[in-house]
Amino acid sequence: xxxxxxxxxxxxxxxxxxxxxxxxxxxxxxxxxxxxxxxxxxxxxxxxxxxxxxxxxxxxxxxxxxxxxxxxxxxxxxxxxxxxxxxxxxxxxxxxxxxxxxxxxxxxxxxxxxxxxxxxxxxxxxxxxxxxxxxxxxxxxxxxxxxxxxxxxxxxxxxxxxxxxxxxxxxxxxxxxxxxxxxxxxxxxxxxxxxxxxxxxxxxxxxxxxxxxxxxxxxxxxxxxxxxxxxxxxxxxxxxxxxxxxxxxxxxxxxxxxxxxxxxxxxxxxxxxxxxxxxxxxxxxxxxxxxxxxxxxxxxxxxxxxxxxxxxxxxxxxxxxxxxxxxxxxxxxxxxxxxxxxxxxxxxx
Numbered sequence: 379x380x381x382x383x384x385x386x387x388x389x390x391x392x393x394x395x396x397x398x399x400x401x402x403x404x405x406x407x408x409x410x411x412x413x414x415x416x417x418x419x420x421x422x423x424x425x426x427x428x429x430x431x432x433x434x435x436x437x438x439x440x441x442x443x444x445x446x447x448x449x450x451x452x453x454x455x456x457x458x459x460x461x462x463x464x465x466x467x468x469x470x471x472x473x474x475x476x477x478x479x480x481x482x483x484x485x486x487x488x489x490x491x492x493x494x495x496x497x498x499x500x501x502x503x504x505x506x507x508x509x510x511x512x513x514x515x516x517x518x519x520x521x522x523x524x525x526x527x528x529x530x531x532x533x534x535x536x537x538x539x540x541x542x543x544x545x546x547x548x549x550x551x552x553x554x555x556x557x558x559x560x561x562x563x564x565x566x567x568x569x570x571x572x573x574x575x576x577x578x579x580x581x582x583x584x585x586x587x588x589x590x591x592x593x594x595x596x597x598x599x600x601x602x603x604x605x606x607x608x609x610x611x612x613x614x615x616x617x618x619x620x621x622x623x624x625x626x627x628x629x630x631x632x633x634x635x636x637x638x639x640x641x642x643x644x645x646x647x648x649x650x651x652x653x654x655x656x657x658x659x660x661x662x663x664x665x666x667x668x669x670x671x672x673x674x675x676x677x678x679x680x681x682x683x684x685x686x687x688x689x690x691x692x693x694x695x696x697x698x699x700x701x702x703x704x705x706x707x708x709x710x711x712x713x714x715x716x717x718x719x720x721x722x723x724x725x726x727x
Contacts, residue, residue, distance in 0.1 A: 379520075379568055380520060380522075380566040380567055381477045381485065381520050381566070381568065382565060382566045382567070382569040384479070385479045385480065385527050386477035386478070386483075386485055386520075386569060387477060387478065387479065387568070387569035387570075388475055388487075388533050388535075388570070388719075389477075389478055389535050389719045390534055390535035390595060390598075391499065391662040391717055392597075392662045393535060393689075393719060393720070393722075394415070395433060395663065395664055395717045395718060395719065395720055396433075396484075396623075396717070396718045396719070396720045396721070396724055397432070397435055397718050398432060398434050398435070398661075398663065398717055398718070399434075399435050399436075399437065399460075399469055399473055399511060399715070399717075399718060400421070400425060400428070400434060400435070400436055400437070400469055400715050400716070401436070401437040401438075401464055401466075401467040401473075401507070401714070402418070402421060402436055402437065402438045402439070402446050402467060403417050403418055403421060403467040403707075404439065404464065404465060404466060407465050407466045407498065407637075408687055408707055409468075409706065409708065410427060410706055411708050413515040413646070413706065413707075416703065416708060417703065417704050418449070419702040419703065420625065420682055420703025421467070421704065421714065422449040422450070423699050423703065424451075424668065424699055424704075424714060425457060426478055427428075427668050427697050427699050428661070428668060428715070429456040429457050430666075430697065431664050431665055431666045432663055432664045433455065433456055433457070434457050434458070434460050435458045435459075435460050436458065436460065437460050437462045437464060437507065437511070438459050438460065438461055438462075439461070439462075439463055439464065440463065442462040442588065443459055443461055444658035445683050446458060446459060448677070460511070462507055462510050463503050464495070464503050464504055465493075465498075465502070465503045465504045466498065466626070467707075467714065468529075468708075468709055468714065469493070469714060469716045470527070470528040470529045470590070470709075470712060470714065470715055470716055471505060471527035471528055471585075472491040472505065472507050472508060472527070473508050473511060473528060473716035474486035474509075474511055474512050474519075474716070475489065475528055475567075475716075476517075476717065476718050476719040477520075477568065477719070478569075478719050478720075478721055478722075480723065481487075481571065483529070483548045483721055483724035484517055484720075485517050485518040485719040486511070486517050486519055486520070487522050487567050487609065488508040488509055488511040488519050488520065488521050488522065489508070489524060489526040489527070490505070490522070490523070490524060490525040491505045491508075491524070491525065491527070492505075492525050492550075492551070494527065494584065494585050494586065495550025495551055495586060496549075496550060497514040507630065508676070509547070518577060522563060522567045523563065523659055524552060524555070524560065524563045524564075524567070525552050525599070526549040526551070527545075527585065527588065528716060529585060529588040529590040529591075529709075529712065530542070530546055530585070530589055530590075531564070531568070531589065531711055532594045533545075533568060533570060533595070534595040534597070534598045534599075536598040536629070536630060537571035537572060537630030538570060538572050538573075538598070538629040538630040538631075539564055539568065539570040539572070539573050539574070539684045540573075540576065540589055540595065540601065540691070541574075541575060541576070542569075542575070542576045542577065542578060542579050542587040542588070543547065543575050543576070543577055544577065544578045544579055544586050544587030545579065545585065545586045545588055545589070546560055546612070547560070548586050550586070555627065556673060557677065558626050559706075559709045561587045571630040572629065574623075574624075574627055574629070575623075576592070576593060576619075576623060576624075577616070577620070577623070578616045578620075579591055579592050579616075580604070580613055580616065580642075580654050580656060581611075581612035581616065581652060582612075582651060582653070583654045584708050585597075587722075588711070588713075590712045591604070591656040592604050592617070592620065592656065592658055592665075593624075593658065594658055596638060596690050598629065598631070598633070598690070599629055599631070599633040599634075599635060600635070600637075600638075600690075601624055601635050601637050601638070601725065602637075602640060602686075602690065603620055603621065603637055603638070603640070604617065604641075604642050604656055604657060605617040605621065605640065605641060605642065606641075607641065613642060613691065621637065621639075624637050625637070629693070636700060638686065638698050639686075640657050640658065640682070640683050640686050641682055641683070642655070642657075643655045643656075643672045643675075643676035643679045643680070643683075644659065644675045644676055646672070646675075646702075649706075653705050653706065654705070654708070654709075654710075655672055655676070655705065656710065657669065657670070657671075657679075657683040657687075658712075659701075659709070659711055659712045659713060660711060660712060661712045661715045662717070663697075663719075665693075665694060665695060666694050666697050667691060667694050667695070667697065668697050668699060668711050669683065669684065669687060669695050669696055669697065669698050669699070670698075670699055670700070670701025670705075670710045671683070671684070671698045671699070671700070671701050672701045672702055673700070673702065675684055678713050685696065
């Protein structure tokens with residue numbers, strides 16, 4: 379049995395949450411371990427911001443529990459520490475995907491995880507995190523026969539999923555599966571009817587083009603897309619191609635898509651590599667949005683991003699955090715988080 383046969387469906391991220399799960403950094407696995415204290419400060423800022431809107435469960439190594447607790451004095455029930463051994467801190471990608479059904483029951487999908495196509499090792503502990511989270515919250519588990527990171531997909535809650543070919547069709551994930559087989563597994567495990575395939579993610583993205591850096595749904599029939607207007611930038615061709623693809627697309631309900639554009643922040647390089655700066659790596663919380671902003675040369679695009687999101691979501695509070703705090707490690711707010719969908723029964727008419 380799979381979630382679709384039992385009428386479970388992955389809700390959109392803006393649907394109500396019970397809580398957010400997030401993992402604490404592991405110094406040994408960091409790209410820049412000397413930055414550990416600064417990165418921990420960035421995670422603490424994100425966690426405190428989310429806790430203004432909903433409870434947070436922080437996955438911590440058992441030996442780090444007391445140290446992490448010291449970051450959150452007086453947090454009470456808003457911030458819970460859950461001791462689970464893990465290799466790395468990007469819970470969006472190795473955590474469970476929560477699914478719900480109309481009677482309000484919640485379950486979780488446990489995907490295969492291979493550290494972004496085997497780029498980093500070890501990953502054995504990370505592949506065991508999702509089952510332990512689901513056991514902790516006492517939910518039914520569906521083991522999907524597919525390597526997939528949560529940052530590679532977004533859904534609209536009405537049958538449509540958006541992703542990139544660069545990631546989901548990459549041979550370093552599921553080399554024995556065809557595009558059609560991958561689509562079928564997506565239909566079975568998150569209960570969607572149509573996949574919208576963008577070609578690529580952002581230039582320099584070590585995840586092989588996760589969609590959560592370049593596009594997301596704002597509502598059924600509405601997509602937010604990060605764009606670049608500079609023809610000399612590698613992202614210009616990528617984002618223009620995405621604009622053309624979405625202009626010709628319809629969703630699972632047959633609707634033409636409305637596209638909201640957000641201008642990318644200025645390029646920033648570190649240690650000879652481009653950092654994947656993205657406003658689309660924001661995270662929906664109950665009643666709000668946690669948005670990474672970058673400051674400095676990005677002050678103007680920060681302002682435009684805040685204005686665009688506030689205009690798009692007038693009923694949500696835009697809560698900004700320092701987007702430079704953890705980006706050198708390869709991700710940002712959305713990459714660190716995983717929402718536990720609330721089991722809200724659908725009213726009967």
